[in-house]
Amino acid sequence: MTEILVSGAGIAGPALAQLLTRQGHSVTVVERAPLLRSAGYKVDVRGAATTVLHRLGVYDQARAADTGMRQITYVTKAGKPFAELPADLIMGRRGDDLEVMRGDLGRILHDAAGAEFVFGDSIAELHDGPDGVDVTFASGRTGRFGLVVGADGLHSATRRQVLGDVPLRHLGGYISIFSAPNSLGIDREEVMYSEPGRLTFAYAMDPAGPARIGMIFASDEPGLDRRDGKRLVAEAFAGGGWRTGEFLESMRAADDFYFDSLTQVDAPRWSSGRVVLLGDAAHCPAPSSGQGTSLALVGAWVLADELSRAGHAEAFATYEARMRPYVAKNMEFGRKMVKDMVPGGRLTIAFRNYGMRTLKFHPRKEQVIEKVLAPLREAANAITV
Numbered sequence: 001m002t003e004i005l006v007s008g009a010g011i012a013g014p015a016l017a018q019l020l021t022r023q024g025h026s027v028t029v030v031e032r033a034p035l036l037r038s039a040g041y042k043v044d045v046r047g048a049a050t051t052v053l054h055r056l057g058v059y060d061q062a063r064a065a066d067t068g069m070r071q072i073t074y075v076t077k078a079g080k081p082f083a084e085l086p087a088d089l090i091m092g093r094r095g096d097d098l099e100v101m102r103g104d105l106g107r108i109l110h111d112a113a114g115a116e117f118v119f120g121d122s123i124a125e126l127h128d129g130p131d132g133v134d135v136t137f138a139s140g141r142t143g144r145f146g147l148v149v150g151a152d153g154l155h156s157a158t159r160r161q162v163l164g165d166v167p168l169r170h171l172g173g174y175i176s177i178f179s180a181p182n183s184l185g186i187d188r189e190e191v192m193y194s195e196p197g198r199l200t201f202a203y204a205m206d207p208a209g210p211a212r213i214g215m216i217f218a219s220d221e222p223g224l225d226r227r228d229g230k231r232l233v234a235e236a237f238a239g240g241g242w243r244t245g246e247f248l249e250s251m252r253a254a255d256d257f258y259f260d261s262l263t264q265v266d267a268p269r270w271s272s273g274r275v276v277l278l279g280d281a282a283h284c285p286a287p288s289s290g291q292g293t294s295l296a297l298v299g300a301w302v303l304a305d306e307l308s309r310a311g312h313a314e315a316f317a318t319y320e321a322r323m324r325p326y327v328a329k330n331m332e333f334g335r336k337m338v339k340d341m342v343p344g345g346r347l348t349i350a351f352r353n354y355g356m357r358t359l360k361f362h363p364r365k366e367q368v369i370e371k372v373l374a375p376l377r378e379a380a381n382a383i384t385v
């Protein structure tokens with residue numbers, strides 16, 4: 001039995017915590033936020049990652065929480081629909097693939113973890129010594145752990161502590177997500193509106209409940225201050241069409257505001273001594289790239305699997321070797337996805353809108369979509385778990 005500290009109660013952290021607890025280890029998850037974070041939009045779980053949900057024993061719960069999306073509707077500046085596409089056509093789901101609100105999946109994984117969770121604290125310092133990792137928490141508490149796992153996301157402090165600053169790849173935009181009243185009466189439909197450099201989208205699973213709003217803006221400037229997210233979004237979307245003004249009002253009041261850069265991280269190494277990185281902390285394909293959640297789940301499985309067979313040094317090396325090719329494929333796909341999501345100029349948008357408007361009349365629309373989605377399917381299954 002090893003005392004293991006996991007930093008970050010997102011997706012990767014709780015998934016790993018359950019697997020290591022089952023192996024008989026004593027696992028503590030420390031999360032900087034004061035409560036489990038319920039924010040976020042829809043996330044996908046595809047291919048190999050669905051097998052991991054089965055093995056975690058939460059697949060049925062996650063399936064029950066599926067967003068059940070029916071349709072994607074593109075609207076004009078005045079809110080008039082100009083293209084309505086059935087979700088089945090555009091999402092190309094296969095087998096057990098799921099789409100779940102990120103907060104729902106986080107809650108399911110947390111509730112199944114069986115580990116100790118400490119909220120409102122974080123690692124302030126760690127010293128990796130011959131007998132374990134000595135940790136001082138921001139709260140002043142201290143502890144010694146046999147292993148420390150950094151599952152603390154895209155801007156991982158654990159990564160910085162053990163590897164220093166690693167290069168980030170800015171993909172040219174920023175994303176924000178928040179709750180708003182469902183004034184559109186959305187019922188399992190995604191509504192999308194784009195203008196040059198700005199994309200707004202809305203989703204709700206229940207017409208009587210709140211909607212989740214997403215706003216993405218293009219910016220070549222990396223490293224904008226995330227603590228200033230609401231002001232940056234308000235500035236970027238000032239004067240926007242459709243429901244922009246109403247959404248910005250809701251954003252100001254939202255207590256579940258999520259804001260991040262569309263950035264990829266691919267750390268040159270995923271471990272150092274007794275400290276290992278997991279999920280976005282090690283390899284973030286970028287928020288909204290579509291595969292971050294699946295990579296986090298698969299990573300948790302592979303890391304736990306390797307730790308069940310070998311000591312930490314060998315296990316960390318084989319974990320990284322098994323994951324690298326799968327991660328590389330998904331990173332490549334993620335770059336393409338994000339590039340397509342961040343709206344370009346008027347002409348690019350007009351061209352895309354024309355494609356969406358005419359797609360449903362295309363005699364071979366299924367094949368057209370299949371061609372677009374084939375690389376995603378390949379990437380989602382590019383590992384055996």
Ligand SMILES: Cc1cc2nc3c(=O)[nH]c(=O)nc-3n(C[C@H](O)[C@H](O)[C@H](O)COP(=O)(O)OP(=O)(O)OC[C@H]3O[C@@H](n4cnc5c(N)ncnc54)[C@H](O)[C@@H]3O)c2cc1C
Nearest residue numbers: 008010011012032040041122152153279280288292293296
């Ligand atoms: C609130 C939230 C909403 C999101 N919404 C979306 C979305 O709508 N679409 C999308 O594509 N991706 C979203 N993401 C990112 C997505 O969840 C991840 O890309 C993916 O699931 C990988 O999960 P992860 O567990 O590695 O990282 P994350 O899910 O990012 O989890 C990391 C966790 O670590 C915590 N943390 C950060 N720093 C520290 C620290 N120093 N000490 C302790 N804890 C720390 C964070 O609060 C978070 O709970 C969101 C992330 C968060 C945190």
